[in-house]
Amino acid sequence: MKITFLIHNVYAIGGTIRTTLNLAAALADRHEVTIVSMLRHRTRPRFAVDPRVTVVPLVDLRADAADPLLHRPAEVFPAAEKRYEQYSRLTDQRAREYLRNCEADVIIGTRPGINVYLARFAPTRALRIAQEHLTHDMHTKKLRAQLARNYRDLDALVTTTDADAAVYRARMRLPGVRILAVPNGVPDPGLPPTDGTAPTDGSAPVIAAAGRLVRAKRFDLLIEAFTEVAAKHSDWSLRVYGAGADKDRLQRLIEERGLSGRAALMGAVSPIEAEFAKASIVASASDAESFGMTLVEAMRCGIPVVATDCPLGPAEIIDDGVDGRLVPMGDRQALAAALSDLIADEPGRRRMGEAARAAARRFDPAHVAHAYEELFDDLAATRSSRARQRRKARWRSRVGRALRRPRR
Known part of the structure; x- marks a missing residue:
């Protein structure tokens, strides 16, 4: 299976980067994995990348500095997203071009604005999964409204906690979209023990x-x-x-x-x-x-x-x-x-x-990777039934709007 992650900037430092690299490495045991970095600002990523994982940057802030589209505000990336100022017409264009030609079986977005790209541009034959590394309530009302409109076209929304998944299910109506929690993966640090049983002997003050x-x-x-x-x-x-x-x-x-x-x-x-x-x-x-x-x-x-x-x-x-x-x-x-x-x-x-x-x-990332593999299988098996749920919800919405429309 071909799996592609979409990330803001894999060359920087941050928790989302760490957990994405952990999951990508675990999935690479059985799958072909690519990480697409929307931005690039340096030659090498600061975190180690598993050599089996391919990294593809879309906009190199060094090489593309003279491109006029880099200096024009983004139109697709949501303006209410806190990273909006780092996105441009060039990132919109490159994301559209890459995703429309993407041959991955599964595409996973890792932040709200990127998930909008995923919903708008990714091929419908691929499983499209949005990850939420913040929480529903950390986003503004304006951003949540825009996400709700776009997330309806996805296959799944994955939060890091059951509590946040419950909030999304209660407050963002997404028929046909699986909403569930999968925790972040954290590998064994592999530190040598000091007393033969644990990395610390518990005595350091x-x-x-x-x-x-x-x-x-x-x-x-x-x-x-x-x-x-x-x-x-x-x-x-x-x-x-x-x-x-x-x-x-x-x-x-x-x-x-x-x-x-x-x-x-x-x-x-x-x-x-x-x-x-x-x-x-x-x-x-x-x-x-x-x-x-x-x-x-x-x-x-x-x-x-x-x-x-x-x-x-x-x-x-x-x-x-x-x-x-x-x-x-x-x-x-x-x-x-x-x-x-x-x-x-x-x-x-x-x-x-x-x-x-x-x-x-x-x-452990291996357990987290297995949870994602089970999700991939479930989404593939339920694709038709979830599509029917989506169509029925849209039909009801259109009927409701028609009934509410004032008669002339």
Whole structure:
């Protein structure tokens, strides 16, 4: 089977890129896989690409800089999509040309605007699958309306959590389109053990966290909670990995709380697993997560995670009290208490880390690839019945509009 992924820019760094490369490599065990990158800005991708996977860039921002279409605003890519300013009439044109001639059996889009290209231009003989790496509620009302009009022509919409799939089923009527959740795949980090059984022995007095330094990730809440932890446990430190617009504010907060030397902003590191393996706890204080890649990455290293029970991912990843801890969103005291409890209980921390490592095996890319293969088979088998559902819904819609039309 020929499978093609459509991605924003495989040459950059980001969670969608990582999980797409993980899934592509797993599928390449049995299929011919291509990744089509809408944009390219450098010679080589920053992440390693499986040599069995073909990468095809559509618009090279270096070679195409003089093309006048590159400097004209996109007409097909939705203006309400947050990446709109990076798209142009040239990306519209190249996407149309590539997709209309694409010979893939399955084509998978990986962000909303690209999924519009998929719906508009991809051949109907191919299975057309839209992935959602954010969530329904993270999109504006204007964008959701445009997506609803285009997604009706797709075969499936895949979210990363069951909770988000339920929201889409309730709020975006897509007859004939399968809406389901398949989690992101995270490979075994392959780190050498320090005690013969796990990548960490659970004794390093370090709490780690990682993500974009933006307000929604609530690293400020984590720093505030660590202020309480640091007062009780003088040998423990906090390391925050990531880059972003909130860096200066977070650095000031560290200094204001007297945590210089105890809490540090470490900068962006990728892959992050080697740094997580140097810690004994990983923390997440987010107000919202579309999935929670860093939670799974920590668990695959055998590190227990303390996370806020925010929408939508953590509760589907962590079994509270078994392989990690969930605390109420925005509750500094609860976060500090959960961290302190794990610090004080090293044997329990080790047991929880082992449970986390075992539980996280369900996110292995091979399992995720198998879920997609089952989806491909189901979509192919139900193509005719889903087409009938789509036609019936459109007929009812036309009849409804006619009945509502005022008589002259």
